[in-house]
Each structure stands twice: as C-alpha cells, then as structure tokens.
Amino acid sequence: MSGIDPIVLFFLLGLVAGLGRSDLRLPGSIYEFLSVILLLAIGLKGGAELAKQSLGDLLPQMLAVILMGLLLPLVAYPLLRRLGRLRRADAASIAAHYGSVSVGTYAVAVAWLVAREIPYEEYMPLMLVLLEMPAIVVGILLARGVSADTKWKELGHEVFLGKSIVLLVGGLLIGWVAGPEALEPVGGLFFGLFHGVLALFLLEMGLVAAGQVGSLRRHGLFLVAFGILFPLFGALVGGGLGLLLGFSTGGMMLLAVLAASASYIAVPAAMRLALPEANPTLSLTASLGVTFPFNILVGIPLYYGLAEQLRQLGG
Amino acid sequence: MSGIDPIVLFFLLGLVAGLGRSDLRLPGSIYEFLSVILLLAIGLKGGAELAKQSLGDLLPQMLAVILMGLLLPLVAYPLLRRLGRLRRADAASIAAHYGSVSVGTYAVAVAWLVAREIPYEEYMPLMLVLLEMPAIVVGILLARGVSADTKWKELGHEVFLGKSIVLLVGGLLIGWVAGPEALEPVGGLFFGLFHGVLALFLLEMGLVAAGQVGSLRRHGLFLVAFGILFPLFGALVGGGLGLLLGFSTGGMMLLAVLAASASYIAVPAAMRLALPEANPTLSLTASLGVTFPFNILVGIPLYYGLAEQLRQLGG
Amino acid sequence: MSGIDPIVLFFLLGLVAGLGRSDLRLPGSIYEFLSVILLLAIGLKGGAELAKQSLGDLLPQMLAVILMGLLLPLVAYPLLRRLGRLRRADAASIAAHYGSVSVGTYAVAVAWLVAREIPYEEYMPLMLVLLEMPAIVVGILLARGVSADTKWKELGHEVFLGKSIVLLVGGLLIGWVAGPEALEPVGGLFFGLFHGVLALFLLEMGLVAAGQVGSLRRHGLFLVAFGILFPLFGALVGGGLGLLLGFSTGGMMLLAVLAASASYIAVPAAMRLALPEANPTLSLTASLGVTFPFNILVGIPLYYGLAEQLRQLGG
Amino acid sequence: MQADDRKLVTIITEAALERRLAEDLKRLGAHGYTISDARGEGSRGVRSAGWDASSNIRVEVVCDAAIAAKISAHLRQHYYDHYAMILFFTDVGVLRPEKF
Amino acid sequence: MQADDRKLVTIITEAALERRLAEDLKRLGAHGYTISDARGEGSRGVRSAGWDASSNIRVEVVCDAAIAAKISAHLRQHYYDHYAMILFFTDVGVLRPEKF
C-alpha cells in the first residue's frame, strides 16, 4: 500500500482542473447515473448484511443513531446564529446539512477501510439511511417553530420520496429480501465497479467543489472554520457513540465519518423547497467547498486515528 | 437460492417509486445507454452460439418461428375488434405489438434460467430477431388492406434500420463472425455487467410502467384482460411450437416467453410512423402497463411450469 | 484467434448503420462518458507503468518523440499547400491534425497487441500525451507566422486544459503516484471494461465517420489520397524512430500508429478557436472520414508488419 | 395564415422547482407546458448543470393574456424573492386557438 | 441595428417525428432548423422524456412568412390529427436576411 488512495487523487484532479478553469465537465446525466449506482450499491451491500442480523438486536443502535441525528443540528444551530451571526433560516438550513450525512464521504471511508482490510459492521448503510432525515425535520422546526404552517405532508413526500432516499432504502430492501447469494449476478455492476464509479463521481465532485471557491472568498472565514471544526466535533460524538454501542474500531470510524459529514444531495433539495428563504450558496459552500474536501483529504485517516484512541481510552 | 430474483425487485422498486410519485427518474440518455448494452449483449451471445451451429439445420425452426410471428397478430386482431370493440387501426396496432416481442422480458427470462442453471438453446436471440418484424407487416396490412398506399419502402427502412434491430442484428453478426473466444475481451462489459445493467433497465421500466396506470384506469377492464389472457394463449402456442421443434425445456420456455411478450420499443416506433391514427396510449398501456409487469412478476415461472407440463404430455 | 477483432467489427457496424441512414445514435453524454473512461484508463495504465521507470532514462525518448511531433506537420504542410492547393489556414490546420495523435486509434492498436500477447513498452501513453500538443503550436505558427497576434496565453489555456489533455495527464499522474497495486480496486471499471467501452466508442465513431462521407465526395480525391498516404509515411517515421530508440517491436508499432494517426478530439477544438478561418470540414473529413477508418481496418496490422520488417533490417 | 394571438411565457429557473411549477401552471389554467434543461448565469451566479443543485430548467407556456398575467403574478408572489428565476413574455401566433 | 423581419416557427412534438420533420422542412424551403430535446404536458398527457416513446422535441425554424405559412399548412394536414404537436409563430429580426 503506497498510502495514497487513487480515488482521493481523482477528487484532487477534479479540484485542480476546476480551479484551473479547465473545460472538463461530466454531463449531468452521467453524474446522475454514477450516483444512482453508488446509492444502490451502498444500499444493496447493507441490505445483504442486514439479512444476517436480527433487526431486534439492532434496535437500540438504530434509536441511538437517530437521536444523534436529532441532536447534532441542535448543537450546530446556536453556533451558527451566535458566532456566525447568520440569519435564522440560514443557520437552520446549515444545521440540517451537518446533522445529515454525505453518501460520497461514507463511500470513500468504506473504500479506505476495505483497502486496509479493516473490518466494520457491514450493515452500516442502515445507519446512513437513518441519519439522512431527522436533521431535516429539526432544521425546519428551528427555522419555523412548532406552530409553523409548514406543509408537513407535502414535505414528507419530498423527503421520503426524494431520489437518494428511494435508492438507498430500495437498495437496502432489495439486498435484504434477496440475500447475499442472489445478489451475485448483479454484483458485477454494483460491487465490481464500485471503486471505479466512485472515482469518477469524486472527479465530478472535485469540479463542483472548485466552483464553490468563489463564494467561499465572499462569505469569509467563519464558514471555513465551521466547516472544519464542526466535523471534528461531530467525529468525536460519532466515534464516542460507536464505542458506547460496542462497534468495532472500523464501525466507530464510520459513525464518526457519518457524524462529521454534511449532506449535499438530499438536504439541499429538501431545504430549497421547505426553507426557500435560506441562501443555498451558504450551505453548499460550507458542505461542498470546505467539509467534503476536508473529510476526503484529511478527515478520514484522522477519524480512524480518533476511533483507535477512543477504543484505548474506553477499552 | 432464496427464490426471489433481485432484478425483479428492481422492477418493483421502480413501480413503487413511480406509483408513489417519487422524483426518481433515469435520464433519457442513460435509458438509451442501458438498452444499447442489453441489445448488443443479447445479440453477441446469440451470435457466438450461432457460430457453433449450421444455419441449414436451423432453417426449419426459423421458418416456423416466423410463421408464428405472422399468425399471432391474426389471432389477436379479431379479439381486439370484436370483444374489445376497438377501432380498426387500434386493433391492428395492438395486434402488431403482441405478435412481436419484448427484449426486456426475454432478458429477464434468460436471467431466470441462468440463475437456476437450466440449459436452453443459446442461439435463441436469432428467434428473437426473427420475431421482431413479421407482426409489424401484418399489423399494417390489417389496418390498411393489401391495396394500401403504405410507403413500404420508407417503412422497410424505418423497421430494418430502427435502432433495436440494428443493434440486435449487428450483435448477432459480430458474435457470429468473431466467435466466442474473440469476444472474451469485450465480455467484461457485455456479459459481466449484463445482470446489473438489466436491473437498472428494469428500475426504469418500473417507473415507466407506473406512468401507464393513469391511462389504464381510463381504458377499462378489457385492456387488462387482454394483456393477461393473450400472453397466456401466446405462451401455450410458443411452448407447444418449442416442443414440436424439439427444443429443450428451457428453450420451450423461452419461446413461450417470446410469444407471450409484447413489444414496447421497435413496434411502437414503427406504428407511430406507419399507422399514426392508432392511439399509442392504448397499445403502450396494454404492453407496458399490463403485460410487461405480468410477465416479469408472474409469467416467467408460470411459463416454465407450462413448458415442463407440455414436455411431459409430449414426451 | 479467428483473426477478426470484434472491436473493429463494432466500428464497421457503426459505419454501415450510418451509411444506411439508420436512426441508431448514441447520446452525446454517453459519447463523453465513454471517452472519459478511455482517456483515464489509458493514462492510468501508462502512469502505473511509469512508476516502475526512471524518468531520467526516458528523457531522450521523450525529446525525440516531441521532435517528431514538431516535424511531421512541417512535412505535411507543403504537401497540402502545393499538391492539395489548399488555403494557408486549411493546410496548417490539417498539418496540425496529422502531427498530433488519435487516442481511439492508439487504443485499438493496444487491444490488437494484447489480443496477440505481443509485449510493448507500457509507458507508451506518456508518448501519446507528448505528441498531442506540439503539432498544434506548429500549425498555428504555419498559419500565422511568428509575429502573429495569436493570443498564446489564452490558447495555452485552451490546449493544456482541454479535457482530453487533462484526463490523459491526470490519469498518468494518478497512476504514477498510486502505483499498480493501489489501482487494482478501480481496475474493475478502467481495465476490466476497457475493451467493451472501446467497442461502444468505436460504434459511435463509425456513425460519425459515416457522416463524413458526404463531404468526402465534395472535397475530392486529394483528401483521400493524403489521408491514406501521409499515415503510411508517418508510420515509417514512427516505426523507424522506435527502432532508433531501442523499442520492442510492439513499441515500434505503437509509435508508428501514433505517427500515422490524426487527431479528432484535441486538435479540432484547438483549431476552431485558434484558426477559425480554417474550414473544420476539411480536416475532420480527412482525419475521421479517411485516416481513422483506414488505420483501424487496414493500418494496424500493416504497421505491425512494418515494425517487424524494420526490426529485421535494423537488427 | 390567420394565426390567433397568444402569449408565450418563458420561465428560466432552478431545476428543483420542476414538479411544483408544473402543478402550479395546470392549476392556474395553462393547457400545457414544455420543459427543457438549461444552464446559465444571472444575479445568483453561475448555474452550470453539472449536478442537481446547480441546474436550470426552461419552461414555456402558450396561453392567453389573462392566464399569462395570473402565472406571472403567482410566480412573483411565491418564487421571485428566494429562487433564481427570470420570466419573460412574447407575443405569438397560434393555429388551433382552442388548444391554448 | 437594421434587423430584417422574419418568422420564427416553433414546433413541439413527438421525438419519433424528428427525421421526417427535418426532411419536410427542407423540402418546404427552410434554409435550416434547430432541434432540442424537451418534455412536457398537453392534451395528450404527460410526455416525460424518460424513454423514446415518451419524449418531445422542440424544433425552431427561422424563415420568411410565406415559408412559415407553407410549413404550418403542411403540418396541419399531415400531423395535427394524429400526433402530439403544437406550433406557434413569433416575429423576429435577423441580420443576414439572405440566410433565411
């Protein structure tokens, strides 16, 4: 192992090409194709593993993880309001992004573990799915209060039937019903190509992240600081929770990564419709322009070190 | 084998997502990409197998199959006219759809056989190609009569150079000329990914089928009844013909599937141009909204049972 | 080995379908997807091999190859001016196309060698990258002279940050940094699918080449003659240079292929912006309508024979 | 060519609004609409169509002047402040006036 | 800006007609046309562009009034009854009138 993951290099390539204003650009339909494959693959893998577990045993873990998803935005919000002096809607929207998770970051973390043959709880995609949504609800309540005239029904539809949730949950269910063996024939696409598809996806994300740099400059230091420090805090919470729940070191690291990552697919879409007055540039700049690169380039090994540290303290 | 094919679950996922009005949607260019791969893969596989056969020996089978393609629409047409009280053009167009075949259904049936390691005549894609077109000609004759001012030349061009025929026939020829060994290097894409690509294709077809439900409600019970009963009749004819021609049980089942399936790629395009006065909603609702789901979810195992039954009777 | 490469058959299929005016057409976004994979795959493979070499040792080869890229257009230009009686800009632009290289032709040549298990210098993609650009500069100088008011800076940007260069160079660097082992996980996509992706790419190139036939008829015999004879000359130069540089027979053949091939991605885009008065139909007709098919269908085995011949003469 | 007069309303806005706009337009009385994908730049920066959050749609509605006014009032009230959106009207002639 | 007057004919219809329409337009005297992909909804239901049979194209032709009239008469006669299709005219100014 030379220590440098090529998929991270793909992200760097996209970043450099974007910053250098290259005309490299993946068509939107290809971006969608790649993310459909990634989301389904993650779901399928987790579902196939779930088939081996008893859901009853997982219930405590599931509840704890949902709780974390509800609490993280409640910590982020006052920081964004007080220290960042952001408007209410903006603070609430960013809090929702950071309470939720980034599927791309998760995928890179899994690839990192797999390359090092470090074991982890393979039903982790279940936790990923459970973390996608609670923060969205908290974000809307923070912005609107409980007496809100938010159209919850319509919103529930948008959130639960948004494409990333449908594909993740659909993949989980298919994997669960079919079981690992029956998945083998479709594995050529979903598992055999996983790393390559992730590499292309990261290339595109690098290009997209490069596009955020302009607004980064405009919106000053606070977003950069928040986009790095809050993930570190999140990683501590996630890693600690993993320890409490008895996860392996690999599993603790993945929970740290989930807590440290910020959504850039499901939450932006939901916020656009539910909190239109929140400026999407602010949240995307933080999540895509700062936190995503930080996690990919620096965070993942860091969070593994953290998980090992916590393990020793705890164990 | 848990008994539930994951590719069928992908179809269900698409169907449920579509009925629930999720915003999941594969871009049109991805749909085309997937179908190009499927069509070429089916052609290549059949062609590689043909290389091992003597075409002379297959001639009787080929003629019999073409005859079936000519006769099936002639049976369907009076039913559609009398029982369904459809206008002439509509009855002719639907008859053409059901005389022709569905490549997607064929692919799922092959995957079903492969998963169960049931052998079949691997040159079957040749029969698939032969069944694509005769029904189109019959449909037009039924609607227009022989003295028609149909522009046959132009139409021949549309039909024989339509993309699904070009890809299937092209694949057959390439497979035939190159032979199985030389195909190995391209097998990574065309064979290794076949099931995964088929799964994504079925996901999209589920979404498309869900879109047909509205018109299903409008066009009443007759289309539902026809869309289920005629395939059953077709399966009987196809399975019986397979027995007569000395096919294996797997091959009988595939011929039953071909006869039972209705086109939704080549024939709709041809009918749009040759019989514009036929309402495309009627034929697509029947073929995509009723018959395709029925065959995928219920028909395929049924037709295998039928083939076994016929074999015992006949053998 | 039946002797007929199926990927060449895919090109023929596209050509025939295009000439027959089939409605087969790959969406533009799929074309881009396929070329992104090919360019990255070629770069990655070359880079992984570079990791095993000392760049110092390769320096003389690199310089010699760049020199060839500068000289080839200088030979082509007077031929195009005198014999072809082309306008200055047109002659300069075509000269630039033929001084540069075709990635698709290179890929087919590599597939040809691999199918025959003939070894070659696997860092050859480095030479491919080095040959992409010099001819562009020469072409512009030929058209404008040295005192030109060409915006070199802007042009440099276009050329060095054009997508094919970014992907090739990016792939090379990633492969170099990561090394062969670390690339294995992404190999499923980039190496396992290489031939299949190339086959689809060639199918599309066949369709595109068929579209050039109309203008071929208009622009007369000279382009056909040039599009066949200059590559033969180029192959001689490239093969000879390979011998001088001590390449294996496979490597000599690849250098011959690079010299014989004409660009249809990077150079057309650069010429459109740098020499707008050059008629793009002329250069694309020659490079895509004549030279590309010639090299794919006839040239590649020919150039291997040439390399063997040169080897015997030289050795 | 006795074409009847209608308005063509063209809306360029964020792709995230597609489903909602389609429902709004039908509710406001439009008999149809046409949508295509687009990218662009405006007061809210570059929207480059690379991925969902950054792509535009271009919506066209042919309708009579009254419905055009209703559409523009509705969009102004509900979307103008918070979404990247522009809207313009063109006079067009149509042949089957009953369709629009 | 002394722009000359021309008609812009915009046709929105089923993708299946693309090749035929292109041939018709040239035969009727148009000097060019531009096509892009679209989706939409009209009297014949939703056309969602997911797959072939359900996608629309948007065809634009800049031409003089006489050819515009010929085009619309031709389409009305051959396609209106059986195909999902709308057509509208816009007055546009062009700079190189000889091109259109």
Next chain:
Amino acid sequence: MQADDRKLVTIITEAALERRLAEDLKRLGAHGYTISDARGEGSRGVRSAGWDASSNIRVEVVCDAAIAAKISAHLRQHYYDHYAMILFFTDVGVLRPEKF
C-alpha cells in the same frame, strides 16, 4: 401586467464557443444568459450533437436594445465569417426591468 420592453437575443452556434461567448456577453453588458444544447442544420451542414465537434448550443440573452445591438455587432465582427452561427431578435416583455 405592465411588462417592460426588452430584447431577447437568441444565438445558435457551435458548442466550442460556449466559454468564449459567455465571457463576451458579460463584457458587453448582459446581466445574464441561458444556454441549452441543440442540434440542427444550416448552410454549414448537419450538426448532429453526437460528439463535441458536431454539437450546437442555443444561447439566450434578455437585455435592452442598446446591448442587443452591441452583442450583434460584436458577434458579426468576430464570429460570423468563420463559425456556424445564426442570431435573431425577439421583442419580449419582462417584469423586473432592473434585472436586464
């Protein structure tokens, strides 16, 4: 509906020009632009959008008459002779005139 008058400039040209045109338009004073992909046929033959060198873009700019004139003069001078390009003007009404 008191819509203000503006010009819509529509340019159909080679995809290779996209980045350059976007820069030109902003420099010439346009406040925004919208681009979509297209294919077509004109005096320079079929441009079928299958691959880069053969695809078109369709650029729209809403602006005032003065900027429209500047744009058209600029394009005429720099691109007309050597690029597949057409350009036409339409009168449109807009609601937030300060945006254009």
